[in-house]
Amino acid sequence: MIKEYFKDVFSGIASLLRGMKVTLSYFVRPSTIITQKYPENRAELKMFEAFRGEVVMPHNENNEHKCTGCGICEINCPNGSIEIISKFEVGEDGKKRKVIDQHIYRLAMCTFCGLCIKTCPSNALAWGQEFEHAVFDRTKLTKVLNQEGSTVQKGVKE
Amino acid sequence: MPFNIYDFSTFTQWIHEALTSAMSPFWVVTLEILFVGLAFLLFYAVIGLFLVYAERRVCAFMQCRLGPNRVGFQGLLQTVADLIKLLFKELITIKYADKLLFNIAPFLVIIGSFLALAAIPLANGLHAVDLNIGVFYIMAVSSIGVIGILLAGWSSNSKYSLIGAMRSGAQIVSYELSVGLSIITMVVLAGTMDISEIVELQRGGWFLFKGHISAFIAFIIFLVASTAEINRGPFDLAEAESELTAGFHTEYSGIKFAFFFLAEYMNMFIVASLGATLFLGGWMPFHVPFWEGFNTVMDWIPPFVWYIAKTGFLIFIIMWFKWTFPRLRIDQLLTLEWKYLLPFNLFNVLLMALLVLLGLHF
Numbered sequence: 001m002i003k004e005y006f007k008d009v010f011s012g013i014a015s016l017l018r019g020m021k022v023t024l025s026y027f028v029r030p031s032t033i034i035t036q037k038y039p040e041n042r043a044e045l046k047m048f049e050a051f052r053g054e055v056v057m058p059h060n061e062n063n064e065h066k067c068t069g070c071g072i073c074e075i076n077c078p079n080g081s082i083e084i085i086s087k088f089e090v091g092e093d094g095k096k097r098k099v100i101d102q103h104i105y106r107l108a109m110c111t112f113c114g115l116c117i118k119t120c121p122s123n124a125l126a127w128g129q130e131f132e133h134a135v136f137d138r139t140k141l142t143k144v145l146n147q148e149g150s151t152v153q154k155g156v157k158e
Numbered sequence: 159m160p161f162n163i164y165d166f167s168t169f170t171q172w173i174h175e176a177l178t179s180a181m182s183p184f185w186v187v188t189l190e191i192l193f194v195g196l197a198f199l200l201f202y203a204v205i206g207l208f209l210v211y212a213e214r215r216v217c218a219f220m221q222c223r224l225g226p227n228r229v230g231f232q233g234l235l236q237t238v239a240d241l242i243k244l245l246f247k248e249l250i251t252i253k254y255a256d257k258l259l260f261n262i263a264p265f266l267v268i269i270g271s272f273l274a275l276a277a278i279p280l281a282n283g284l285h286a287v288d289l290n291i292g293v294f295y296i297m298a299v300s301s302i303g304v305i306g307i308l309l310a311g312w313s314s315n316s317k318y319s320l321i322g323a324m325r326s327g328a329q330i331v332s333y334e335l336s337v338g339l340s341i342i343t344m345v346v347l348a349g350t351m352d353i354s355e356i357v358e359l360q361r362g363g364w365f366l367f368k369g370h371i372s373a374f375i376a377f378i379i380f381l382v383a384s385t386a387e388i389n390r391g392p393f394d395l396a397e398a399e400s401e402l403t404a405g406f407h408t409e410y411s412g413i414k415f416a417f418f419f420l421a422e423y424m425n426m427f428i429v430a431s432l433g434a435t436l437f438l439g440g441w442m443p444f445h446v447p448f449w450e451g452f453n454t455v456m457d458w459i460p461p462f463v464w465y466i467a468k469t470g471f472l473i474f475i476i477m478w479f480k481w482t483f484p485r486l487r488i489d490q491l492l493t494l495e496w497k498y499l500l501p502f503n504l505f506n507v508l509l510m511a512l513l514v515l516l517g518l519h520f
Contacts, residue, residue, distance in 0.1 A: 009498060009502075016482075016483070019482050019483060020478060020479075020482050022482070023220040023478060023481060023482040024220075024478065026219065026220050026221070026222055027216070027219045027220050027478075030219070032222050033219070033222050033223065033224055034222045034223070035218075035222070035223045035224040037224070037227075
């Protein structure tokens with residue numbers, strides 16, 4: 001009984017000291033600090049891969065994207081952030097094909113659910129890592145994702 | 159004596175004589191009271207603000223964060239900015255609150271810590287009142303704060319405030335016992351309750367070393383119990399923001415809230431300085447017997463620096479407690495006091511009495 005009481009006291013003190021050792025080790029080593037000084041470290045700041053900054057449409061070096069203009073992303077978007085304006089183009093083989101004129105993405109309405117990216121059959125959309133979206137005019141939040149004069153990459157299934 | 163260059167009593171004596179030669183004794187006393195009051199007000203505000211900042215930084219570093227670092231150098235002016243914000247805020251009075259008590263409560267809390275500060279020697283001769291029962295006085299006036307806390311909880315007419323205040327009351331009543339007994343242990347060793355004499359007795363070595371085992375146990379108990387007495391984590395059940403929003407000061411806003419906040423930090427400072435005075439020798443430099451060279455070097459460091467360093471060390475330990483341990487439940491709190499601290503303490507007083515009687519201390 002008495003033995004257990006003292007055992008309690010000393011094991012209690014030992015475990016408290018163990019806890020205090022952990023916090024002290026963090027206190028004396030500033031290298032463990034995770035917080036970053038944001039505006040100062042803008043140049044070297046790199047967001048992690050899974051970060052959902054905005055929806056982008058990757059283009060390759062020939063200014064080609066993979067979007068076929070099927071409209072699945074537009075249908076899937078729960079709050080209508082995406083609008084696809086398509087046009088018809090005559091290809092080399094003389095056939096008329098439907099291609100996108102403008103892939104409009106309204107950042108202001110986007111909830112970053114990622115359904116458009118998930119459901120895109122040709123993987124034309126991706127997450128961008130840009131997060132400084134503040135602007136003075138909200139019309140600037142309506143973006144056209146396909147670049148000027150871009151075409152569909154060859155071999156993308158329609 | 160190498161001490162005299164840092165002796166403040168010559169300076170205060172000089173002021174007193176200059177005033178006496180210029181005016182009647184009545185005005186001298188009035189002016190002196192005003193001076194001391196102003197000095198303490200300033201000291202109180204500066205220390206309180208700095209402690210809030212220090213706590214936020216210490217907490218941040220222990221949690222792998224940076225803490226406030228934008229306002230002023232390394233964020234030093236952050237709490238000043240916070241205070242200015244609080245000063246501009248509206249003082250909300252609760253409709254069904256007891257107006258008189260509601261308004262008195264923050265002042266009672268702050269008066270308690272103010273009175274306690276008076277009896278603590280900040281440096282050699284830098285002492286507002288040198289009472290011959292200084293230790294007893296500090297114990298007595300520091301308990302006034304709990305009345306303020308209880309009144310704040312009661313008059314707010316809010317369940318959170320009331321529960322917080324009741325918890326705080328129960329906690330202070332039980333932990334005051336432990337603080338008192340550990341202080342009694344040191345009084346037994348010192349043989350006096352006069353704080354300036356206690357400091358003087360530690361010239362040859364601090365009481366922590368003089369009283370060895372018994373003083374060490376008393377020191378640990380004092381640290382734990384006084385942390386509980388000032389309602390700080392891990393004993394902050396009176397605030398317990400996850401359960402009671404903010405405990406007894408839930409309904410307060412603006413500068414009245416700032417008073418509670420400041421008083422909490424000043425109580426921490428007072429407890430730490432009392433601990434530093436009783437166990438670590440107050441403003442007395444660190445002396446090792448027979449090391450004359452070492453002792454002279456130590457004497458060159460001003461007493462005020464020693465005092466602040468020791469107090470700061472104890473404050474750091476109290477902060478360290480807070481940011482390491484999770485909050486206790488009320489039953490765990492009372493178990494710790496009545497089942498562990500109190501028996502140890504009673505035994506420790508006996509042990510200290512034996513040590514003193516048999517002359518086993520240094």
